[in-house]
Structure formats: structure tokens, C-alpha cells
Amino acid sequence: MNPTFIEAARRTQIIDCTIACIAELGYAQTSFTQIAKRAKISKGVISYYFATKDELMRAVVREVLSAFTAFVVSHIDAEPTVSAQLRAFIEANLAFMDTHRKPMIATFDIIRSARTEDGQTLISSDLAETDLTALAAHLQRGQEQGEFRAFNARIMAATILALRNELLVQLAYKPDLDLKAYAQEWVILFDLATRQSG
Amino acid sequence: MNPTFIEAARRTQIIDCTIACIAELGYAQTSFTQIAKRAKISKGVISYYFATKDELMRAVVREVLSAFTAFVVSHIDAEPTVSAQLRAFIEANLAFMDTHRKPMIATFDIIRSARTEDGQTLISSDLAETDLTALAAHLQRGQEQGEFRAFNARIMAATILALRNELLVQLAYKPDLDLKAYAQEWVILFDLATRQSG
DNA sequence: TTATAATTTGAACAACTGACCAAAAATTAG
DNA sequence: CTAATTTTTGGTCAGTTGTTCAAATTATAA
Helix, strand or coil: CCCCHHHHHHHHHHHHHHHHHHHHHCHHHCCHHHHHHHHCCCHHHHHHHCCCHHHHHHHHHHHHHHHHHHHHHHHHHCCCCHHHHHHHHHHHHHHHHHHCHHHHHHHHHHHHHCECCCCCECCCCHHHHHHHHHHHHHHHHHHHCCCECCCCHHHHHHHHHHHHHHHHHHHHHCCCCCHHHHHHHHHHHHHHHHECCC | CCCCHHHHHHHHHHHHHHHHHHHHHCHHHCCHHHHHHHHCCCHHHHHHHCCCHHHHHHHHHHHHHHHHHHHHHHHHHCCCCHHHHHHHHHHHHHHHHHHCHHHHHHHHHHHHHCECCCCCECCCCHHHHHHHHHHHHHHHHHHHCCCECCCCHHHHHHHHHHHHHHHHHHHHHCCCCCHHHHHHHHHHHHHHHHECCC
């Protein structure tokens, strides 16, 4: 059976309020009580549509990340050279973060903070590992094609992703951060840091 | 009156167990019950030596950060040129992190996660702001002396500190991270990214 | 309309938190 | 030794958490 109209509306409402809560209060301070108050519903409703808190958080991550990766991938695929793709990766990441601040802040806070009751991270770290491996492979291709100098591709990839992640953390408590300025600087920075000099 | 021998011993014991707990379970999962179990004492003892949980956390941060900054500053001051100081800053940061993994993981987790009951960060963000301003001023001096190219000094400083912070997050769940390899790559990376080309 | 199903409420639940405290125990001082 | 002080225990307290549930309400269908 397809989800009811009410069910679809409630699920998106709850997800939106969860995002707002996490972006403003942080994951640790975000409870069903807080979300319900914001959505002006009884907190029983949340449990009615999401079996557990973990499932709600997974739904948030799934929704935001699918749009995010689609955006970034489309921008990378439009570029011809590997160095242009690196530039596009940085710019696309920060552009999406700029226009989807709260969803991105919330999503990466969930990924970082949420734990199952046995202490494991709620969102599998395979996801980050996949991103890391893919970006490292990209960089390595640039090295083989002579566009990039000889660096440790895996560490360089981890460095780029780490910066992206940390920027989201700072964005949470520095709302007036100029992401466009960061994008400009980082594009130059990683061009200088990766390109083949001779 | 000076603190008793017992008091001094208990305080360091409790601080050490708190560090171990946070480094292994994360700040969110660290409770008085957990710390007390690890120290094999009643949890009332913790409250006896630390008025509040916040005070305990502040004590941890104070202890670790004083040693950390002393280490880094001494290494910077030993270098003659600004570019050598930048290199020393990166190397000293990662070297201390490498030899003091758990205390550093715990400290930065507290700084990032701990909140007072009104939602403010427990550790004043002035501290990070001071570091940021100081590093930016250093970089700017390098620009004025012609060692560095023209970049946004504040963003470059924030970038370096962000990388340092994010590495500590990753260290928490990737115990076999090769910090020496990161130090090598980052020294080269930021040399290429900052130096005056002509 | 009536009957059926979907939705919402608000209270209760067990588990946990940090803080608090009186009594017991251990240590130190005279 | 005794007396005073410090330290520790173990329990209680009020508060919060996610989850469950019967009852009330609302929507849907026949």
C-alpha cells in the first residue's frame, strides 16, 4: 500500500523539524520533545511514523545526502580534466552547503554524533570510506595523467573531505561564515598544492 | 590550605579516567557512572572533588591544553623565518597529538560537545578565536616580509586549524591513523599553498 | 447514515542522568 | 589512646530520555 497523503506530509514535516532542531541546538540537545514542540504535535506521533529515533535520523541523512551527492556528481561530470574536476568538487560542495545550510549541518551532525545503543556510529562509516576511496582514485588518475604532482593521494583526499566536514561544524555556530570566500581560497590552495610544477 | 595528598591523587585519577572514557566512548556517552566504574570508586567521590560535571570537564581541558600550547609555542619560537614557523606549527601540533592521543581526543571532544544548561558551549570560543587571530597575524607577517603569497590570511589560518581539529575527530575512531604521514604531506601542502612563487 | 481504519493524544513506562546527603569508614592530630 | 577531620559509600532526589499504549478523535469507505 502507498503511504497516505497524511503520512507523507507528516514524515516530511517531522524530518524538517528534526533538521531545524539539530541545526540550531545540536544533535545532543535534540529530543522527541523538542521536535514535537516545534512541529506542534504530540511526541507520540513521531513514534507512530518512525519506529525508532535511529530510523528518523537515518531518514534525514538519506534524504539530504541523496540530493547532495547528485548535485556534486553532476558538477564533476561536467568537467573535462581531472584538475577541473577537483575544482568543481570543491566549488560544488561549498555551493550546496551554502544553499542548504541547515540540512547539511544536521546531516553531518547526525553522522558524527548519532550512536546505536551498543556505541557504534549510527551511519556506517563505509559511506565516508567510499567517498574517500573515490576521491583518492580521482586524484591518482590526475597523477598518472601528469596533471598532478606526486603526493599521497589518499591523504590528500582525506584532507579535502576533512576540510569540508569541519566547515560544516563551524557553520553551525558561525551563521555568517562566507562560504564563497572559502571556496575561492580553497580552489587556489588545492590547485597550488596538487598541480605538477614543471 | 594546600590540597591533601589524597585529594591531588584522586583528582588526577578522576581526570585520567574521564579522558579515557571520552576518548573511547565519546563525550555524549561519558557519565559519572562510567567514570566511577572505570576508577572503581563511588560516583559520589567525583562530586566530592569536582563541584559540577562542568568543572570536571574544564579541569581536563585546562590540564591538557596548557601542556599542548606550551609544546607548540616552544617549537614555533625556535624557528627563524615565518615559513619555518608555519612548518613547525604543523609538525608540533601533529607530534603532540601523536604522543598524547587520548588526552587530545578527549579535550577537543569536550570543547566541541560540552554545553552549559543554557545551551552555550562550555569552553569559551574566545579561546579558538584567539588561536585563529594569532595564526592569521603570523601568516600576515609572512606576507609583509615577502615569504608568502597574497592569500586571505584569516581563511588560511582557519583552514589549518580546521584540519588539525578534524584530524582529532578521525583519530577517535581510526586508532591506527599515521599522523607522521599526515604531517609530512601537510608541511609540503601548505608550503606550496602559501609561498611566494616569484 | 454506519462501520472500519487511520491518526492523535496524553499519560505511563523503565532507564538513565547529575546532584545531593546522612551515615559509615578511614585518616590525621593532640 | 581519643577526638576531630577528611574521605567514601550507597542511597535518594528530581529531571530527562525514547518508547509503549489504551482511549479519543478524525478520516475514509460502503
